[in-house]
Amino acid sequence: MASVCFYFQVHQPFRLRHYTVFEKSPRYFDEFKNASICRKVANKCYLPSNRLLLDVIRRFEGRFKISYSITGVVLEQFEKYCPEVMSTFDALAQTGCVEFIGETYYHSLSFLYSSDEFIAQINKHSELIQQLYGQTPRIFRNTELIYSNALAETIEKMDRFDAIITEGADHILGHRNSNFVYRPPNCERLKLLLKNYSLSDDIAFRFSNKGWNEHPLTADKFANWINQVNGNGQCVNLFMDYETFGEHQWEDTGIFSFMSHLPEEVLRHPDNNFMTPSEVVDTYDAVDVVDVPRIISWADTERDLSAWLGNAMQSNALHEIYKFEKQIKQTQNEELLADWRRLQTSDHFYYMCTKYFADGDVHKYFNPYESPYDSYINFMNVLGNLRQQCMQALAGNGKTLCETS
Amino acid sequence: MKVFMLGWEFPPFISGGLGTACHGLTKAMSGLGIHVTFVVPKPVEPDLSSHVKMLSPLQCRPFKVSSVSGSRERPVEIEEKITNVSFRHIPSALKAYTTPEYYEHKIEDILTLRSRQAVMEEGIDPAIEQWLHETPPAIQQTEEHYGDDMYSEIHRYAAYAVRLALEEDFDIIHAHDWMTYPAGIAVASVTGKPLVVHIHSTEFDRSGEHVNQMVYDIERRGMQAAQKVIAVSHLTRNIVISRYGVLGEKVEVVYNGVEQNGENRALAFNRVGIRSDEKIVLFLGRITMQKGPEYFLMAARKVLEEDENVKFVMAGSGDMMHQIIEMAAQMGIGHKVLFTGFLRGKDVQKVYEMADLYVMPSVSEPFGIAPLEALNYDVPVLISKQSGVAEVLTHVLKVDFWDVNEMANKILAVLKYPPLQLTLREHGNFEVRRLRWEGAAEKCRDIYQGMLTHV
Numbered sequence: 001m002a003s004v005c006f007y008f009q010v011h012q013p014f015r016l017r018h019y020t021v022f023e024k025s026p027r028y029f030d031e032f033k034n035a036s037i038c039r040k041v042a043n044k045c046y047l048p049s050n051r052l053l054l055d056v057i058r059r060f061e062g063r064f065k066i067s068y069s070i071t072g073v074v075l076e077q078f079e080k081y082c083p084e085v086m087s088t089f090d091a092l093a094q095t096g097c098v099e100f101i102g103e104t105y106y107h108s109l110s111f112l113y114s115s116d117e118f119i120a121q122i123n124k125h126s127e128l129i130q131q132l133y134g135q136t137p138r139i140f141r142n143t144e145l146i147y148s149n150a151l152a153e154t155i156e157k158m159d160r161f162d163a164i165i166t167e168g169a170d171h172i173l174g175h176r177n178s179n180f181v182y183r184p185p186n187c188e189r190l191k192l193l194l195k196n197y198s199l200s201d202d203i204a205f206r207f208s209n210k211g212w213n214e215h216p217l218t219a220d221k222f223a224n225w226i227n228q229v230n231g232n233g234q235c236v237n238l239f240m241d242y243e244t245f246g247e248h249q250w251e252d253t254g255i256f257s258f259m260s261h262l263p264e265e266v267l268r269h270p271d272n273n274f275m276t277p278s279e280v281v282d283t284y285d286a287v288d289v290v291d292v293p294r295i296i297s298w299a300d301t302e303r304d305l306s307a308w309l310g311n312a313m314q315s316n317a318l319h320e321i322y323k324f325e326k327q328i329k330q331t332q333n334e335e336l337l338a339d340w341r342r343l344q345t346s347d348h349f350y351y352m353c354t355k356y357f358a359d360g361d362v363h364k365y366f367n368p369y370e371s372p373y374d375s376y377i378n379f380m381n382v383l384g385n386l387r388q389q390c391m392q393a394l395a396g397n398g399k400t401l402c403e404t405s
Numbered sequence: 406m407k408v409f410m411l412g413w414e415f416p417p418f419i420s421g422g423l424g425t426a427c428h429g430l431t432k433a434m435s436g437l438g439i440h441v442t443f444v445v446p447k448p449v450e451p452d453l454s455s456h457v458k459m460l461s462p463l464q465c466r467p468f469k470v471s472s473v474s475g476s477r478e479r480p481v482e483i484e485e486k487i488t489n490v491s492f493r494h495i496p497s498a499l500k501a502y503t504t505p506e507y508y509e510h511k512i513e514d515i516l517t518l519r520s521r522q523a524v525m526e527e528g529i530d531p532a533i534e535q536w537l538h539e540t541p542p543a544i545q546q547t548e549e550h551y552g553d554d555m556y557s558e559i560h561r562y563a564a565y566a567v568r569l570a571l572e573e574d575f576d577i578i579h580a581h582d583w584m585t586y587p588a589g590i591a592v593a594s595v596t597g598k599p600l601v602v603h604i605h606s607t608e609f610d611r612s613g614e615h616v617n618q619m620v621y622d623i624e625r626r627g628m629q630a631a632q633k634v635i636a637v638s639h640l641t642r643n644i645v646i647s648r649y650g651v652l653g654e655k656v657e658v659v660y661n662g663v664e665q666n667g668e669n670r671a672l673a674f675n676r677v678g679i680r681s682d683e684k685i686v687l688f689l690g691r692i693t694m695q696k697g698p699e700y701f702l703m704a705a706r707k708v709l710e711e712d713e714n715v716k717f718v719m720a721g722s723g724d725m726m727h728q729i730i731e732m733a734a735q736m737g738i739g740h741k742v743l744f745t746g747f748l749r750g751k752d753v754q755k756v757y758e759m760a761d762l763y764v765m766p767s768v769s770e771p772f773g774i775a776p777l778e779a780l781n782y783d784v785p786v787l788i789s790k791q792s793g794v795a796e797v798l799t800h801v802l803k804v805d806f807w808d809v810n811e812m813a814n815k816i817l818a819v820l821k822y823p824p825l826q827l828t829l830r831e832h833g834n835f836e837v838r839r840l841r842w843e844g845a846a847e848k849c850r851d852i853y854q855g856m857l858t859h860v
Contacts, residue, residue, distance in 0.1 A: 020814035021711060021821070312831075316824035354800070354832055373802055376825055377818040 002179075002229040003275040003283070004266055005193070007141070007165060008242035010046070010070040011107050012038055012077055013347035015368055019381045026389050028339060028382045033368070035081040038074075042082040045246035050088035052245075052256055056263055057097045064263045065097045065274045068242070069141050072105030072125050073345060075132070086132075093133040099276035100129045102137030102161065108344035109308060111142055111151055112295075113322040119158065121341070139277040141165040143346050145195065145239075145298035146305065149291065152184035152192075161190065163281045165239065167298040168194035172290055179233020183286035191286050193277055195239040195298065199225060204240040208253035219258055223265035223272075230271050235280045239298075300355070308349040313376040317383070318349060324387055331393040339386055343379070351375035406853060407440040407575040409592065411566055411585035415445050415492070422774045423605050426637075426661050427581055433662070433846035435489040439853075442573050444493045444566050444588075493569050556619065563588035567595050577853045581605060583620055586627025593630065599856045602631040603659075607644050610695055610769040625649050632856050635659050635849070637772035638793020657852055660797050662842035663777035684715045684820045687760035687784070689753070689775055690767075692723035697766035697789065697806045699725075699732060704766070706736050707813035712820060715741065720756050722747040757782035761826070762819045766806050767792050776801065780837040785829035787815055797840060800832035 015037070017030035057064050070089070078085045092098045104110060105125035110118040122140070130136050140161040142151060147166035155161050168178030176182075178194040202222065206212045214221070229236055241248065249255040266272050275283065299307040309315055321343055328340045352372045369375040410431065414424030431441050566588035570578075578600045580589030586602055593600040608616045608624055628634050628649050634656045636642035642656050686705070690696045698719065705717045719729070719742060726744070733742040748756060757763070763779035763786050770792035777794065779786050780801070788795055789806035802815045819826055 020810060021817045022707070022810070022814065312824035312827045313822075316822070354828060370803065371799065373800075373825065373829065376822070376828075377802075377815060380818065380822050380825075381814070 001234055002226055002269075002272050003235045003280055004226060004272065005235050005237050005275050005277055005280050006066040007101060007237070007239045007277060008066065008068050008244075009141075009240070010068055010074055010242045012041065012071075012074045013107065013345040014073055014077070014342045016348070016378055016382055019378050019385075021381050021384070023381065023385065026339075026385060028386070029342070034077060038077045038081040041243060041247055042078075042085050044251070045243050046078075046082075046085045047088060048251070048256060049242065049245040049259075050085070050092060052260055054088065054092055054095070056260060057092070057095045060263055060267070062097060063267060063274065065099075065276045065279070067099040067101055067139070067276050068092075069101035069103050070129075071103065071107040072121075072128055073107060073342060075128060090133070093135070097276075099139070099278055100133050100135050100137055101139045101141050101165065101277065102126050102129065103141050104143055106341045106344050107143050107346055108341070109143060109146070109318065109346050109349065110322075110344060111146065111154070112305075112309075113318065114325055115154060117322070117325060117344075118154070122158070136160070138162045139165060139193070139281070144308070146295060147292060147297070148295045149184055149186065149293055151295075152187050152190055152292075156184075156187045156190050159189075163191040163193055163277060165193045165237075165277065166195070166292075167296055167303055168197055168237070169296050169303045171303075172292050172296060176288065176290075177233060179229050179236055180287045181235065181280065181284040182288055182290040185289050185291050191281050192290055193235070193237050193280060194290070196237050197298075199236060200238045200240050203238065203255075203258075204244045204248065207244075207249045207255055207258070216254070217258065219261035219265040222258075222262060223268065226266055226272060227269050230269070234284045235275065237280075306355060307353050308346055311352070311354050311372075313354075313372070314349050314352045317352065317376060317379055320380070320383055324390060327394060328390050331390055331397065333393050336386070336390055336393060340390075343383065343386065348375070348379055352379070406438075406577070406850070406857075407573075408434070408442070408853070409570055409573055409575040409578045409598070410441050410443045411578070411580040411588050411592075412443060412445055413582060413584055415443070422661075422772070423582060425774055426605060426772075429662055429664050429842035430845055430849070431490045432664075433842035434849065436843065437846050437850055439489060439846070439850060440575075441490040442493060442569075442575065443490055444569055444585075446562060559584055559587050559623070563591045567591050570596055576857060577601065579603060579849075580627065580631075583608070583624045583627065586623055586630075589627060590630045599632045600630060601633040601635060601852065601856065602627045603635040603637075604628075604641055604645055604771065605637055606771045607641065607648070609644055609648055610641075610771050613694065613769070631655075633657060633852055635852065637661055638796050640791075640793045640796065641771040657848070659845050659848045659852075660793075660840065661772050661774050661777070662840050662845050663774060663781055663837060664842065665781065665838070682714055684712075684761045685718055685759055686715060686816055686820075687718050687720065687756060687763045687779075688766070689720040689748070689756065689763065689779075690765065691721050692719065692726045692729055694725060695767060695769050696721075696723070697768045698723075698729045700766040700768075700806050700809055700812065701764060702729065702732055702736060702738070702742065703809040704764075704812035704816060705733075705742060706738050707809060708816050708820075709738055709741055711813075711817055715820065717742045718745060718756065718760070719743065720745040720748050720753075753778075754782065757784050760784045762787060762816060764812070764816065765789060765792065765794075766804075766812065768806050770794070777837050777840060780833040783830050783834055785819055785826050786833060787812070787819070798833075798836060800829060800836045802829070 014029045015033050016028055019028065053066060093100070102122060103125055104118065104121035105128065106121055108121060110121055126137050138161060140155050141164065145165065145167045147164065152164060155164055173194070178196045182192040182194065184190055184192055202214070202217060207217055209215055226236055245255055245259065263274070266274070295305055296303050297305060309318065321340070328336055351367050351369050352375050354372050367375070369378070412427045414427065416424050416428050427443070431443055434441055562584070570592045575598065578589050578592050578598050580586055580600065581603045582605050589600050589602060592598070608620045628645060628651045634645055634651055636645050636656055636658050637660065639658055642658050645651050645656050646653050688698065688701045692698045701717070701719070708715055730744060733739045745756065757779055763776065763784045765773055765776050765788045767773060767789045768791060770789065772793040773788065776786045776788050776798065787802040787804060788798070790803050791806050795803055802819070804812045804815055
């Protein structure tokens with residue numbers, strides 16, 4: 001039995017506008033750029049992909065299933081800049097074949113710095129998903145699939161998730177493979193779903209690579225690879241950025257036609273089916289414990305944090321932002337809090353990555369800045385202003401308190 | 406392989422990057438086993454270029470060419486690091502970056518030199534001698550900017566170069582910048598050897614759109630006559646193609662390198678006029694239009710509005726120096742801007758070591774070796790996007806020279822955020838290690854080999 005489990009990550013950060021140290025305005029985000037990128041990606045990816053998958057789901061009458069993790073920050077942007085994307089996701093939710101996964105609302109690295117903030121953001125995200133799609137997420141994925149035993153323990157304590165999704169990194173699996181359900185150590189309830197990075201990356205990264213010896217990748221070829229899992233696994237976890245469809249792999253590569261044909265090719269084998277992550281967790285028992293004492297992620301070849309925390313600028317920027325968590329919360333100013341949280345989105349720190357030499361191309365492609373140094377300067381200038389706003393608000397609050405008393 | 410190289414400067418007699426580049430390149434070529442005869446208009450000081458083997462012209466030629474270095478007539482051998490390079494010099498008053506005033510001042514010296522040379526010129530090939538005195542009057546008259554004698558000076562250099570060339574055995578002629586191109590063409594036509602011209606800067610970089618027609622014509626003729634043109638950046642290559650009409654296939658890019666400073670760090674610099682809590686932002690280069698000194702000042706003013714504890718050091722001299730000093734005073738920041746004049750040797754090292762940031766705001770910079778030196782001294786660097794070196798450096802800050810607001814923003818960021826300085830330093834120093842003269846020399850060798858197999 002091989003159950004194919006698709007999970008697509010949907011995310012766009014709030015990009016900052018150019019902000020010099022001379023600026024005084026508390027408007028930090030580039031409305032125009034965010035709107036135009038959001039609309040562009042909606043037209044190239046979100047809308048055509050949603051329509052295609054909706055069509056496939058209807059065609060297969062419940063036998064084709066998928067899941068999404070959609071960040072709060074991208075949902076805010078859809079609502080503002082392209083509401084039609086919201087309605088297509090709503091239509092997908094109505095089919096009953098689509099599961100929504102939980103994560104931090106702001107796609108943040110808060111787990112590494114503040115567990116209060118981490119839990120607050122997960123709750124905020126779950127509330128939004130419940131409100132929009134009528135589901136409370138049962139499966140959790142952390143930003144960039146960042147994971148460790150300690151994270152599992154934190155999530156276990158929240159007592160409402162059944163499983164965590166993370167990277168099927170070789171060094172945590174050893175001789176085992178990612179096509180089974182596992183569990184973390186010291187957890188009673190949680191299971192682990194591990195990404196089959198080889199098959200996932202065949203679609204996400206290699207699909208259009210003409211230098212790849214399997215190019216062109218066809219639906220029946222890929223289905224054959226899935227069939228080979230039978231006997232040596234129970235689930236094939238295909239986790240990837242949703243932007244793979246139409247944005248990373250352009251339409252003319254044939255990616256949409258591939259996805260349209262894949263379900264029937266997979267289902268041609270009687271032992272195969274499609275499952276949502278929750279169904280996988282309900283169907284299969286954990287076969288073993290996977291021990292992850294040190295933090296992993298899905299990024300680059302290192303599968304570590306170095307894309308976000310690889311240099312002094314990144315650790316400084318992250319440290320500086322979490323340093324005034326207490327003060328910003330004390331202001332009880334919703335706008336300040338929202339801006340502070342939007343600055344936590346991992347992309348801001350990814351742009352500061354200086355690790356060009358090996359993974360350079362991917363990093364540069366997604367970077368709105370000319371250099372990591374420019375992004376750090378911009379971020380720090382914004383953060384400086386926000387801190388000032390926060391301190392002013394606190395001073396103002398203090399004054400009103402004094403006046404009322 | 407033997408190269409007959411024509412240049413204008415060699416350390417310590419330098420007024421810009423050309424001498425530094427020639428020094429680094431020839432040293433690296435020597436390491437590759439390429440024999441270089443380097444022809445310079447000035448004798449090389451033995452105590453300041455201590456790693457080179459120098460030969461007095463008197464030892465190598467039957468007739469006298471040298472007249473200025475009478476006191477140094479024996480071969481002076483010091484260290485043997487550049488074993489394959491020998492130097493030849495020619496009496497000439499020329500400097501690579503000369504101003505009319507400077508040149509007029511020199512004319513007298515030249516005339517004295519000439520009267521002495523007249524005695525020595527007996528026995529020279531009559532054809533060359535005739536050419537030596539040839540100065541087309543039409544062109545000479547149009548030239549006021551560079552002084553009347555410029556054209557004939559270049560021809561005189563060329564004539565001496567031809568005489569030297571007839572004594573030498575070599576495979577390739579390599580000419581650095583416009584003043585040596587007539588010499589390059591002449592040597593090529595007399596010897597039939599292939600010519601490569603090396604563009605360290607063009608007339609458009611030096612003079613903006615107000616080009617000196619004579620200089621432009623010489624440059625153009627040199628580029629057209631050469632079998633290969635070496636440009637120090639793609640920026641320069643584009644100018645060579647678009648402004649001089651040279652075929653793209655003829656133009657190769659060879660980036661400059663930087664010599665690693667293995668020396669021990671000097672003691673704390675004597676920070677005259679600078680308080681210990683003050684940060685230092687450094688401009689190092691000629692104070693001329695192409696280097697953008699006024700943009701540096703405009704950015705300085707903006708920085709000082711935010712942070713008073715900054716001193717701006719301008720190291721260098723040039724025709725805009727007085728104007729810039731006055732401009733600083735008019736802006737009311739005169740007490741925050743220090744002028745050191747032209748620095749060399751240890752002083753350069755000292756000024757780098759005390760700097761928190763090096764800024765190169767050039768309006769037009771074919772390459773720009775100074776940022777590499779700054780990185781070598783662990784100083785973070787901010788360069789204009791209008792520089793060739795911006796093509797090879799990623800771990801530096803970049804800005805459009807005219808965008809003084811952004812320039813000030815970035816200067817302040819370096820001063821305010823220590824992790825930025827740290828990261829720029831660490832990565833910058835690593836990056837600059839890969840930009841070696843050896844790489845440039847290898848590329849030149851490949852170009853030579855390509856030319857020789859075609860011939």
